[in-house]
């Protein structure tokens with residue numbers, strides 16, 4: 001339970017191909033990071049995975065069943081979606097928004113059971129938003145809204161969660177807490193992210209999109225190379241490891257120019273030891289001495 005597979009997903013709007021033959025696999029309980037520059041197709045793909053858009057071709061499967069053979073209720077019971085910016089829910093309190101997560105489990109005229117209330121309480125606590133549960137959703141800050149959306153998703157007790165840039169409004173502590181929480185849930189997650197260091201730290205598997213195509217997929221160690229980041233994002237980077245955790249660390253140097261590429265090449269595989277800040281300065285200094293090609 002919790003396995004998501006796509007095969008050959010393509011989607012065009014008005015002749016413009018937004019997604020091109022996307023193959024993706026998210027294994028049970030793993031965290032998959034969806035990376036790629038603005039407009040590369042992350043949100044479009046997540047919407048197709050959620051059944052909110054229908055692709056022109058290709059299939060989405062949850063375990064052994066095609067998404068289109070699953071009823072809306074079944075999907076709502078197993079799959080939670082945390083979208084980037086949700087502006088609905090205006091008249092609702094934070095608690096009422098989180099209670100929406102229990103809707104797929106209730107009969108049409110049934111209220112929340114004690115068990116439902118306990119699940120909502122736990123979701124509010126785990127996302128650190130319980131103290132604001134009686135506030136009007138509309139009055140929350142961007143980060144508080146994101147945490148409320150995550151709480152609603154948790155209240156669904158899903159097997160899979162799709163999250164579109166769930167950290168973009170969060171302060172650093174809440175970014176780390178959210179990703180730690182997702183890791184601890186033991187639920188399959190596909191997360192669109194922009195922060196490569198968070199992706200390296202928290203994701204089991206990465207998929208990089210560019211112009212609607214998958215251009216790399218695999219473990220962070222394999223996917224996050226200097227060459228890949230430079231070619232997709234047009235930014236020179238230094239890649240080393242955090243001394244304490246040994247997790248891959250990406251330090252952004254500057255938008256890619258030929259001189260920076262030359263400097264990076266002098267460091268071989270670009271695993272530059274020492275303080276990231278010093279390495280950046282050293283690379284920048286050196287680059288100024290390089291004759292431009």
Ligand SMILES: Nc1ncnc2c1ncn2[C@@H]1O[C@H](COP(=O)(O)OP(=O)(O)OP(=O)(O)O)[C@@H](O)[C@H]1O
Nearest residue numbers: 013016018036037038039040041042043044045192
């Ligand atoms: N309904 C639409 N009509 C026309 N173009 C669209 C539509 N939806 C998305 N696009 C285009 O499809 C491309 C992919 O958009 P998408 O939102 O999936 O990218 P993204 O990778 O999530 O970007 P970002 O990182 O900026 O959130 C963009 O060029 C976008 O302008």
